[in-house]
Every structure is written in structure tokens, then in C-alpha cells.
Amino acid sequence: SESSAVLEPLFRHIDQRQNDFVQRLREWVAIPSDSSQPSLWGEVERMLHVAADKITAMGGTVEFADVGSHELPSGASLRRPPVILAQFEKEPKKATLCFYGHVDVQPANKEDGWATEPFNLTEIDGNLYGRGASDNKGPVLAWLHAIETYLATKQEVPVNIKLVLEGLEESGSDGLEELIQQRNDTFFSDVDYIVISDNVWLSRRPALTYGTRGSTYFFVEVEGPKIDLHSGVFGGCVQEPVGDLIALLGSLLDHRGKILVPGIYESVAPVTEEESKSYQDLHFDLEEMKQEIGVECFLQDTKEAMLMARWRYPSLSIHGIEGAFSQPGSKTVIPRRVVGKFSIRQVPNMEPAVVEKQVTEHLHRVFTRRRSPNKLKVSATVGAKAWVADLKDPQYIAGRRAVKAVFGGEPELIREGSTIPVAHNFQELTGKSVMMLPIGGHDDAEHSEKEKISRYNFIEGTKLFAAYFYELSQLQQSPQKM
Numbered sequence: 001s002e003s004s005a006v007l008e009p010l011f012r013h014i015d016q017r018q019n020d021f022v023q024r025l026r027e028w029v030a031i032p033s034d035s036s037q038p039s040l041w042g043e044v045e046r047m048l049h050v051a052a053d054k055i056t057a058m059g060g061t062v063e064f065a066d067v068g069s070h071e072l073p074s075g076a077s078l079r080r081p082p083v084i085l086a087q088f089e090k091e092p093k094k095a096t097l098c099f100y101g102h103v104d105v106q107p108a109n110k111e112d113g114w115a116t117e118p119f120n121l122t123e124i125d126g127n128l129y130g131r132g133a134s135d136n137k138g139p140v141l142a143w144l145h146a147i148e149t150y151l152a153t154k155q156e157v158p159v160n161i162k163l164v165l166e167g168l169e170e171s172g173s174d175g176l177e178e179l180i181q182q183r184n185d186t187f188f189s190d191v192d193y194i195v196i197s198d199n200v201w202l203s204r205r206p207a208l209t210y211g212t213r214g215s216t217y218f219f220v221e222v223e224g225p226k227i228d229l230h231s232g233v234f235g236g237c238v239q240e241p242v243g244d245l246i247a248l249l250g251s252l253l254d255h256r257g258k259i260l261v262p263g264i265y266e267s268v269a270p271v272t273e274e275e276s277k278s279y280q281d282l283h284f285d286l287e288e289m290k291q292e293i294g295v296e297c298f299l300q301d302t303k304e305a306m307l308m309a310r311w312r313y314p315s316l317s318i319h320g321i322e323g324a325f326s327q328p329g330s331k332t333v334i335p336r337r338v339v340g341k342f343s344i345r346q347v348p349n350m351e352p353a354v355v356e357k358q359v360t361e362h363l364h365r366v367f368t369r370r371r372s373p374n375k376l377k378v379s380a381t382v383g384a385k386a387w388v389a390d391l392k393d394p395q396y397i398a399g400r401r402a403v404k405a406v407f408g409g410e411p412e413l414i415r416e417g418s419t420i421p422v423a424h425n426f427q428e429l430t431g432k433s434v435m436m437l438p439i440g441g442h443d444d445a446e447h448s449e450k451e452k453i454s455r456y457n458f459i460e461g462t463k464l465f466a467a468y469f470y471e472l473s474q475l476q477q478s479p480q481k482m
């Protein structure tokens with residue numbers, strides 16, 4: 001068939017080059033582009049330059065777009081890492097696909113329990129372990145390798161390609177929403193489809209993703225004495241900031257994971273019959289998942305209830321306490337200032353600004369009841385809205401066909417419990433079609449000390465993207481060119 005005549009040489013080339021592709025992923029993972037603290041953004045910039053060099057070496061043009069500055073606690077301001085806006089030569093008759101990805105990563109230290117060096121991609125039993133291997137350097141490279149494969153096999157790339165690559169996704173994509181607004185009538189004006197590959201499959205089957213949850217990240221600061229104190233001298237005499245903070249954090253959730261902030265569930269849409277049914281055919285094994293992450297039980301007893309908790313209800317997670325004694329050993333200190341960190345994943349219809357107000361008022365009420373002399377400060381970042389796409393969108397037809405061409409079966413249609421801050425913005429601000437086409441495996445353990453991508457997913461995922469270009473070009477006509 002015509003499709004195999006196009007795709008088979010591409011797939012053969014990808015198989016032949018797989019060791020080179022893995023080596024390139026090793027080079028990318030070696031750059032510790034952790035975006036969680038401004039003091040580390042130098043490595044994020046270095047990573048962006050490496051990605052830009054790869055794009056220009058393939059004939060693309062790159063602009064480093066400014067996304068403003070970040071205000072440091074000292075009052076000084078620091079320029080944020082720029083966003084790459086790239087494009088390849090354009091042929092007006094072809095549809096234009098814009099790929100979004102990020103090259104920053106979550107923090108990683110060997111001491112967190114990594115069995116391998118987090119920034120040294122290490123292959124064990126067909127799995128490539130390393131920070132960013134799955135989230136999101138592997139998939140970003142797989143897109144670039146798919147383009148490279150067309151060029152190397154002297155086949156015309158069947159769609160026009162644009163790329164948006166950022167370095168601040170893991171800390172909330174600050175400045176990107178404004179950039180999309182500014183470039184809506186220029187860079188984005190001729191884009192027909194936006195695709196994101198920044199999540200994982202639900203099971204061993206490939207998937208297309210049509211929704212993500214949003215997120216707001218909270219900082220609860222409790223400040224007391226001027227200096228840290230000796231607990232033998234001042235214990236029992238001062239109201240301790242850690243005690244206040246633990247009471248505040250303890251007021252957020254009940255023992256079954258229900259969020260106790262008044263009003264938080266008010267705008268959550270009720271479950272329809274059609275939605276209920278959609279969970280039944282999905283492959284998700286609670287028992288296997290328990291084994292994988294090492295828990296005896298989940299808060300839900302059925303697959304359907306657990307997927308709903310993950311995709312369509314809000315959740316609150318406590319991430320840590322800054323300033324509290326956390327090293328090994330037994331320091332008998334009363335810390336003077338602590339900052340609790342937690343986030344709330346939000347679902348469609350929830351407004352981050354409303355959530356922020358509800359949480360802030362709740363924490364101040366609890367604090368007032370304690371009559372503490374300490375100072376409380378609540379602040380929030382990220383404020384990303386949830387995103388849900390229309391499954392009738394033509395991208396999903398092309399996605400299904402590409403999955404079939406590579407994996408031989410239908411994809412699962414899934415949502416995602418985590419957040420891509422820009423997914424909602426792309427859809428709302430540009431009005432373009434947005435789809436997520438993941439290649440990460442269900443057990444990739446993103447953000448953990450076992451993050452990996454399998455060689456299989458990385459290489460077959462590259463084929464999936466190459467097939468996707470072709471299938472997109474085969475759709476009747478692109479939305480803008482109809």
C-alpha cells in the first residue's frame with residue numbers, strides 16, 4: 001500500500017539508527033536542566049541551546065523568545081530561560097503541525113534513592129533510566145529523530161513543522177501564556193494542529209490523551225522567633241512554627257484523601273452515564289499497580305473509581321516542608337521559619353483563582369483559631385487550568401491510524417491526572433486543535449527516583465511520530481485550508 005511504501009523505509013532507518021538515538025538521549029540526560037530553582041537555570045539555558053543546535057543542524061530556524069523575568073526574594077530580577085520557537089521550511093499547501101515539549105526536568109539527587117546516577121542514562125533490561133528520559137527529553141528527541149529520519153531517507157516531510165520548546169514546564173511555564181498571546185497572529189497563525197507528548201500510557205497499550213488536570217501550587221509560611229532555638233531551653237515556652245504548620249497542613253485532607261477546604265468540590269461537574277461507561281473498557285490493573293509502587297491498597301477499590309479520582313476529581317498532595325530539620329541525626333532545634341508546600345490538581349470548571357481564595361481563607365481561619373503569635377503567609381504559583389479536547393477532532397483520527405501502523409491495534413483513549421500548564425492555553429488562546437500523543441510507558445515513574453523510558457517505547461515512539469506526520473497529511477484537508 002501507499003502507506004507502507006512511505007513508512008517502511010522510515011521504520012527501517014529508525015531501527016538501524018537506534019543506538020545513535022539512544023546515545024543522543026544520553027547526552028541530553030547528562031545536562032541537569034532542573035528548573036525548580038532560579039539558581040539552576042544556567043543548565044536549563046545550556047539544554048535549550050543544545051536542542052536549538054540540533055534543530056538548526058537539521059535545517060530549521062530557531063528564535064529564542066523572551067518570556068520575561070522572575071522576581072527573586074531579594075527584589076532583584078532574573079531573566080527566565082527563553083522559549084524556543086522553531087520552524088522548518090514551509091510549503092503552503094501542506095498542513096502545519098506544531099509540537100510542544102519541554103527540556104527542563106524535576107530535581108534529582110542520587111541520595112533520593114536512585115539505583116543509578118540520575119544524569120547518566122543507564123540501560124538495564126531494555127529500560128533507559130535517568131532524569132528526563134521519559135519526562136520529557138526522550139519524547140522531544142523522538143520528534144526530532146522522526147524529522148531527521150525523513151531527511152536522511154530523502155523523503156519529503158509531509159507536513160510543515162513548527163516547534164515550541166520550553167525550559168520551565170516543571171515549575172509552571174511562567175511567561176508562556178503571554179508569549180502565546182503575543183504570537184497568536186504571527187507564529188501560531190498558520191498552525192493547524194498542536195501536539196504534545198508529555199505523559200505516559202495507562203497500560204501496555206498505546207494511548208491518545210484528551211485531557212489533563214490543572215494545578216495550583218501553594219506555599220504556607222509560618223515565621224516565629226528571630227533565630228532558631230534550643231528545644232531544651234525554649235521548648236514549652238514558645239509556640240513553635242513547625243507545630244502551627246503541621247496543624248495547618250493537617251487541616252487540608254481527611255484520612256480518605258477528601259479535601260477539607262470548604263467549597264472546593266462546588267464546581268466539579270457531575271459524572272454522566274456516558275462518561276461512566278467510558279472507563280469500563282480501559283486496561284488498568286489495580287493489583288499490578290499496587291505491586292509496581294509498593295502499596296497494599298489504594299483509596300479506591302475499583303479501576304473505575306481510581307481512574308475517576310485520578311482524572312476527573314481534584315486531589316491535594318503535600319510535598320514537603322522547607323526549613324524543618326530534615327537531615328539524618330538528632331538535632332534538637334526549634335526552627336524559626338518553615339514553609340509547607342502542597343498542590344491541588346484541578347479538574348474542568350474549577351478556576352485556579354477561586355481555589356486559591358478558598359484555600360487561603362481556610363488556612364487563615366484555622367490559624368486564627370490557634371491564636372498563634374507567629375506570622376502566617378500563604379502564596380500560590382502555577383495556576384494552571386485543566387484541559388479537555390474534543391475526540392471528534394481530526395487529529396485523533398490521524399493519531400489512531402498512526403498507532404495502528406506502528407503497533408497494530410487501536411489506542412486507548414485516556415485522560416491524564418497530571419498537568420501540562422500550556423495545554424489549556426494553547427486550546428483557548430489559539431483556538432487550534434490540541435492532542436496529546438504519549439510514548440512513555442505506564443511504568444516510567446516520572447518525577448521519581450526510578451524514572452526511565454524503555455528502549456522499545458523510545459524507538460517505536462519515534463516511528464509513531466514519523467507515521468503521524470504521514471497520517472496527518474492524509475486527512476482530507478487541514479481545518480484552515482478547507
Ligand SMILES: C[C@H](N)C(=O)N[C@@H](Cc1c[nH]cn1)C(=O)O
Pocket residue numbers: 135136169170171172198199215217343382418419420421446
Ligand atoms: C505532565 C508533565 N510531564 C508534568 O510533570 N507536569 C508537571 C507540571 C506542574 C504542575 N505544577 C507544577 N508543575 C506536573 O504535573 O507536576
Ligand SMILES: [Zn+2]
Pocket residue numbers: 102135136169198
Ligand atoms: Zn513533562
Ligand SMILES: [Zn+2]
Pocket residue numbers: 106135170446447
Ligand atoms: Zn514532569
